Amino acid sequence: MGTDLIERYVTDLGSRLQGSRRQVRDLLTETRDSLSDATEAHLGRGLDEETAQRRAVEEFGSVREIAGEYQAELAVAYGARTLMWLALVLPVMHAAWEMGRMYFIGPWQDFGGPVPSWYLWIAKANDMTSGISAGVALVALVLGRVVARRVDARVLARIAGATALVSVLLVVLGNVAILTATWGVDPQRLVQSLPMSIASFVTWAVIIRLGLLARRALSCATIVG
Amino acid sequence: MKPDALRGHLDALLLATLDGRQLHGYAIIEALQQGSGGALDLPTGTVYPALRRLERAGHVVSDWSTVGGRKRRTYKLTQAGQRALNAERSAWREFTTVIDGVLGGDGKWAQT
Numbered sequence: 001m002g003t004d005l006i007e008r009y010v011t012d013l014g015s016r017l018q019g020s021r022r023q024v025r026d027l028l029t030e031t032r033d034s035l036s037d038a039t040e041a042h043l044g045r046g047l048d049e050e051t052a053q054r055r056a057v058e059e060f061g062s063v064r065e066i067a068g069e070y071q072a073e074l075a076v077a078y079g080a081r082t083l084m085w086l087a088l089v090l091p092v093m094h095a096a097w098e099m100g101r102m103y104f105i106g107p108w109q110d111f112g113g114p115v116p117s118w119y120l121w122i123a124k125a126n127d128m129t130s131g132i133s134a135g136v137a138l139v140a141l142v143l144g145r146v147v148a149r150r151v152d153a154r155v156l157a158r159i160a161g162a163t164a165l166v167s168v169l170l171v172v173l174g175n176v177a178i179l180t181a182t183w184g185v186d187p188q189r190l191v192q193s194l195p196m197s198i199a200s201f202v203t204w205a206v207i208i209r210l211g212l213l214a215r216r217a218l219s220c221a222t223i224v225g
Numbered sequence: 226m227k228p229d230a231l232r233g234h235l236d237a238l239l240l241a242t243l244d245g246r247q248l249h250g251y252a253i254i255e256a257l258q259q260g261s262g263g264a265l266d267l268p269t270g271t272v273y274p275a276l277r278r279l280e281r282a283g284h285v286v287s288d289w290s291t292v293g294g295r296k297r298r299t300y301k302l303t304q305a306g307q308r309a310l311n312a313e314r315s316a317w318r319e320f321t322t323v324i325d326g327v328l329g330g331d332g333k334w335a336q337t
Contacts, residue, residue: 061268061270144281
């Protein structure tokens, strides 16, 4: 069976979608299957192939309309996946880093002299940012599931993307603050332990990756027509 | 029936279509059209995002399986989906009873 019209429709639809590659592929596979099934049904009713395909494509809906609805769902899924990563990775990364710090460096108070109270305040605030960000992501995930059918997917996708981005920015802010503060109090401390320097590098690599995921989640949500 | 009038009820229609069976996307579309005697006039492509929405809400689960020699994504109701369907049916009965009492009566409202 020739699939020119169907393939053209699926290709056009695919070119308008942004999201997880696997989810886009799944949606397009379902679309192609559905159009092929509809074509077969029309052929069974006596239509010629080209007319059957055209009828199947017309019944499916205009590419513009369907792409908008598909993209909204893809954006919600991408946002939810990003929030899930934040909820899982941030606490694990923070716990691992703290354990490493206690083992290789020791408590923040052991600076060989009095530590300004503002420094301890920044250290505590930074300790909290991962937990707060992960908590916010988790709450957003749960609420998103509860209101899944009541709130428009376009709105949910934007909220998920924005929440993910703000959560990552909060972690970035905490890390930049503690690095700057440590530089101001005792710059040597930033480079005194090779394992922790490597751990810091890995931490930043993960934060940047999470930031890129969050930015893409918001991008997927904002291209929805 | 106009697409706009149907959209608000699409989730409930899909839940009802999947009641007690596991179907792939086009089989759901066919069942919807057959169940309505062909009166449902909705772009068939809108069924797939609606199924994703129901899956996101935990009301249906999907799985890739081989149906008729082809690999298909099939959907079935979860327990939460069954409860949601029961609630939708109750709400619909209540709604139609109330509206029918006014619109479907013998004109007593016009006489008062």
